[in-house]
Amino acid sequence: MNEPFPFRQVFEGKWTQGAIPLVLLVALLLIIEIAAPGFLTGETVSLLFANTAVLFILATGVTFAILLGGIDLSIQAVASLASVILAQLLPSLGLAAFPLAILSGLAFGTLSGIVHVKLRVPSFVATLATGGVVTGLALWVSDGRAITIEEAGRENTAWINASVAGLPVVVLISAVIGIAAFLAQRYTRFGRQAIAVGAGEPAAWAAGINVDRTKIIAFAASGMLAAVAGVVLAARLSSGSPVLANQLLLPAIAAVIVGGTAITGGLGGVARTAVGALIISIVRIGMTFVGVNIFLENMVFGAVLIAAVAITIDRSKIAVIK
Amino acid sequence: MTIHTEPLKSVSDIERTTLMTLILRRIATLFGGRRWRSLAPLAVLIVLCVLIAIANPNFIELRNLVRLANSAAVPLTLAMGLTFIILMGSIDLSVEGTLSVSAMVVVLLAANDANGNDYGWWAVLAAVVAGTAMGFISGLVQTMLRIPSFMATLGMWFIGLGLSVYMLGGSAIRLNDASIRDLALHRFLGLPVAVWVAFAAFLLAAVIQYHTKLGRHILAIGGDEDVAKLSGVNVVRVRITAFALAGFFFGISGVLAAAQLGQSHAVIGDGRLFAAVTAVVVGGTALTGGEGGVVNTLIGVLIVTVLANGMILLGISPYIQQTVQGLMIIAAVALSLDRVRLRIVK
Numbered sequence: 001m002n003e004p005f006p007f008r009q010v011f012e013g014k015w016t017q018g019a020i021p022l023v024l025l026v027a028l029l030l031i032i033e034i035a036a037p038g039f040l041t042g043e044t045v046s047l048l049f050a051n052t053a054v055l056f057i058l059a060t061g062v063t064f065a066i067l068l069g070g071i072d073l074s075i076q077a078v079a080s081l082a083s084v085i086l087a088q089l090l091p092s093l094g095l096a097a098f099p100l101a102i103l104s105g106l107a108f109g110t111l112s113g114i115v116h117v118k119l120r121v122p123s124f125v126a127t128l129a130t131g132g133v134v135t136g137l138a139l140w141v142s143d144g145r146a147i148t149i150e151e152a153g154r155e156n157t158a159w160i161n162a163s164v165a166g167l168p169v170v171v172l173i174s175a176v177i178g179i180a181a182f183l184a185q186r187y188t189r190f191g192r193q194a195i196a197v198g199a200g201e202p203a204a205w206a207a208g209i210n211v212d213r214t215k216i217i218a219f220a221a222s223g224m225l226a227a228v229a230g231v232v233l234a235a236r237l238s239s240g241s242p243v244l245a246n247q248l249l250l251p252a253i254a255a256v257i258v259g260g261t262a263i264t265g266g267l268g269g270v271a272r273t274a275v276g277a278l279i280i281s282i283v284r285i286g287m288t289f290v291g292v293n294i295f296l297e298n299m300v301f302g303a304v305l306i307a308a309v310a311i312t313i314d315r316s317k318i319a320v321i322k
Numbered sequence: 323m324t325i326h327t328e329p330l331k332s333v334s335d336i337e338r339t340t341l342m343t344l345i346l347r348r349i350a351t352l353f354g355g356r357r358w359r360s361l362a363p364l365a366v367l368i369v370l371c372v373l374i375a376i377a378n379p380n381f382i383e384l385r386n387l388v389r390l391a392n393s394a395a396v397p398l399t400l401a402m403g404l405t406f407i408i409l410m411g412s413i414d415l416s417v418e419g420t421l422s423v424s425a426m427v428v429v430l431l432a433a434n435d436a437n438g439n440d441y442g443w444w445a446v447l448a449a450v451v452a453g454t455a456m457g458f459i460s461g462l463v464q465t466m467l468r469i470p471s472f473m474a475t476l477g478m479w480f481i482g483l484g485l486s487v488y489m490l491g492g493s494a495i496r497l498n499d500a501s502i503r504d505l506a507l508h509r510f511l512g513l514p515v516a517v518w519v520a521f522a523a524f525l526l527a528a529v530i531q532y533h534t535k536l537g538r539h540i541l542a543i544g545g546d547e548d549v550a551k552l553s554g555v556n557v558v559r560v561r562i563t564a565f566a567l568a569g570f571f572f573g574i575s576g577v578l579a580a581a582q583l584g585q586s587h588a589v590i591g592d593g594r595l596f597a598a599v600t601a602v603v604v605g606g607t608a609l610t611g612g613e614g615g616v617v618n619t620l621i622g623v624l625i626v627t628v629l630a631n632g633m634i635l636l637g638i639s640p641y642i643q644q645t646v647q648g649l650m651i652i653a654a655v656a657l658s659l660d661r662v663r664l665r666i667v668k
Binding site: 071115119120121122124125126128129130131132133134135136137139140143144250253263293295296297298299300301302303305306309310313315318321322 | 410411412413463464467468469470471472473474476477478479480481483484485487488491492547596599600603609611639641642643644645646647648649651652655656
């Protein structure tokens with residue numbers, strides 16, 4: 001009461017929690033600009049966006065699961081399966097391989113949702129299990145090998161690696177997905193209900209929201225976007241593999257949390273995830289720049305994840321922390 | 323992550339009963355109460371063994387049984403540690419990270435082809451200590467920062483993985499110490515020493531669970547943390563000790579894995595978390611905590627190993643194993659969850 005300035009209150013305010021990641025992003029950009037003048041030119045920035053695209057698409061999907069207070073640990077497996085399906089089917093089906101690969105993600109996302117909701121299995125176990133199911137299938141389909149997209153198939157993936165009006169197509173794809181997800185979360189019934197469920201499931205349920213349907217849609221969206229990310233990744237690397245996206249699970253979840261979406265649900269959104277994904281990307285570039293060994297990246301992201309969870313979590317929502 | 327809320331209990335019980343849960347409840351009553359449910363994993367194991375033996379008699383050959391025991395050694399030791407965590411109602415996702423750290427430590431400190439170290443069995447000790455330290459840190463992070471264990475250990479998973487890959491320089495390093503390699507190569511009474519080590523780990527875990535205060539307290543916390551706290555259990559200390567204990571078992575399995583492979587590399591832990599969780603859950607330890615134990619897990623490990631072995635004998639692609647394990651997790655959790663206690667599933 002007698003504090004000259006209520007630091008604590010300001011820090012705990014919702015708007016400050018939303019602003020912290022943005023401030024961090026700007027600060028990181030400034031540090032890099034000072035350390036290496038000329039970083040903030042059009043070319044490097046568009047390269048930065050292009051390298052963030054896959055991470056952002058993955059993180060956007062998992063944002064919906066986390067907003068509900070759940071988690072999706074199957075995204076890397078779904079993305080890898082999509083890459084395998086794309087690489088496998090491109091030679092015979094051509095462009096039709098794209099929707100098929102993406103549909104596989106939708107199917108397995110829906111499966112995760114149904115297992116989680118209808119069988120009442122906690123989401124981290126349900127998605128761990130479906131992730132295993134999907135990884136097994138991907139290994140089986142690809143015979144445990146990486147499949148190179150040959151010259152013939154590459155004709156059909158060339159458009160993803162092209163540029164339109166100076167902007168790489170991957171950036172445009174992720175921008176379209178980001179805007180669509182942002183609008184879906186802000187202005188559709190599903191989006192509003194997802195936040196309500198995350199904020200307080202008993203209240204949302206009592207208010208007449210179809211909680212089960214909302215959850216299944218969220219996991220389906222997460223699976224579908226993971227597959228889109230897998231397809232884009234496969235097209236960029238000209239290869240599909242059952243372990244292609246394994247290294248992306250942690251950065252994707254870290255991007256969501258660092259962006260300011262609380263693991264307890266109900267707070268956050270796609271816009272914050274965009275900021276979080278950029279922070280993760282810049283930290284990655286910064287580490288290479290400073291000379292941190294590439295193998296240590298995972299250590300840094302693991303520590304960042306723990307710190308971000310500890311800051312954003314809403315402990316009043318969990319009676320017992322298990 | 324489960325949340326217990328009271329106010330809406332009566333409403334949610336009546337109206338949220340979907341067709342699926344109704345069917346599941348019917349199946350559960352069909353199998354009788356708790357007594358039958360606890361025998362179900364053993365029945366599954368026996369049926370599985372009989373079916374595979376009929377399909378391919380090679381299954382019960384002595385050579386195959388030894389192979390079976392050998393491939394169960396690492397999963398059994400891992401699952402012993404994980405059982406204590408799941409008994410508390412928590413989860414440890416750092417299995418692969420801790421295992422790879424321990425394997426890295428033992429390979430780098432014992433005779434190897436990358437540096438001049440040759441500390442012999444001190445390397446094994448250091449590896450187990452490293453594993454215990456990883457678990458201890460997980461416990462500290464979870465209790466001191468007060469974040470859910472699946473998030474704390476997700477972070478620790480990648481911290482461990484990053485550390486070990488960094489120390490190995492991204493390549494595979496061979497283990498040249500003959501006495502440590504003997505863990506896998508030397509046989510005692512017909513079985514590799516690694517199997518005996520795993521069996522000793524099982525006995526140790528059983529003693530801890532059934533005959534020590536720590537084991538009792540872990541069960542009490544899993545049963546109901548608030549009640550345990552009110553009864554005077556030092557919840558924070560028990561939680562940290564349990565995570566350190568789990569790390570100890572992961573450390574031992576890291577040594578066994580390095581001895582079996584004769585090397586350590588970036589992907590030494592791949593798929594281990596999944597197999598361990600499957601084993602614990604299929605054995606009948608409830609994810610909600612407080613129910614099950616290390617004996618259940620022994621049966622769970624045998625189910626997972628027998629199934630994997632049987633699939634190879636029947637000529638089914640080994641790649642599909644994870645798919646089968648995933649379906650087993652879903653089935654086991656769905657059938658065993660004590661839904662009366664769960665109001666909200668997150």
